[in-house]
Amino acid sequence: MTHGIDEVARVAGVSTATVSRALRGLPNVSPITRKRVEAVARDLGYVASPSAASLASGRTRTIGLLTPWVNRWFFANVIEGAERSLRAVGFDALLYTFDIAREVPRRPVDPSVLRHRVDGVLVVGLPLTDLEVEALEGLDRPVAFVGTGRDDHLTVRLDDHEAGVQATEHLVGLGHRRVGHVTGTPDEEHSWSPPSGRRQGWSEVLRAAGIEPEAGWExxxxxxxxxxxxSTHALLDAHPEVTAVFAASDEMAMGAILAARDRGLRVPEDLSVVGIDGHDLGELVGLTTVSQDASGQGSQAARLLLDLIAGRGEPSLVVHPTVLVERASTAAPRA
Structure with a gap:
């Protein structure tokens, strides 16, 4: 069995960056360390990947990773997947978080902190303005997006419109006519942002079924x-006639379930709830969800970004599939 660069580094007692430098003949590695690394790599059957081998020398071997959060399911899984692919070829991730708070505006992205420090930039689920995208382009380094991004850049994401359609069609198919929607944050209004596509899928399915969604349902x-x-409390306070909720993420869907319990409502007998993600705790709480492979998206985005850095490939849109996972949180409405 062959081993990755992490195992070579562990056995040789050095960092993955040192392993990469030693095997590529770069300076700043002592002869003794180089020989030890080469021997360990040979014994473990490690061979550097084509992406790593073709990258020009003198690079930082670091990817700037911009994200609003690291403690939420989607972002944590994307970051884990990206770091796994980067570590496999001796790259590091330089993490910057831009918290999207409810009370104050998000601080703008400042690319100057990345200049001369990264070979590329990976933006994870962070809605950027056109000016911020242009500022990142000014670094003259490849830029890739996961979850949200413009079509003129490398973007790995799911089909948010289709995910919204899958979730809402499931509820309408069960017989629900009054379906509320818990969306994301108010400032994510770009046509290419996940909340926009999921909202559009929800409203289109309702209208196709002859249901005009009321403004207060969102x-x-x-x-x-x-x-x-x-938000589910606010929704049900204003519209107690709602029998189902489509939440644009599993974490918000879990919050909707808690709100139902607060009010003495049973799920799914009194209120059906469906989310989007495939959260690890979804099975525990019996949540029906439109599942996505967040870790796989992060891993693929990192690999494609490395290809761009190495001068191969072109910016493209890669759409990951989703699948509806039916569990106990959805059922037909009460007669």
């Missing part, structure tokens, strides 16, 4: 459990 949940809980 509430903002800020993509977290507490936001989903608070």
């Amino acid at each position: 509430v903002n949940g800020h993509f977290d459990i507490q936001g989903g809980r608070t």
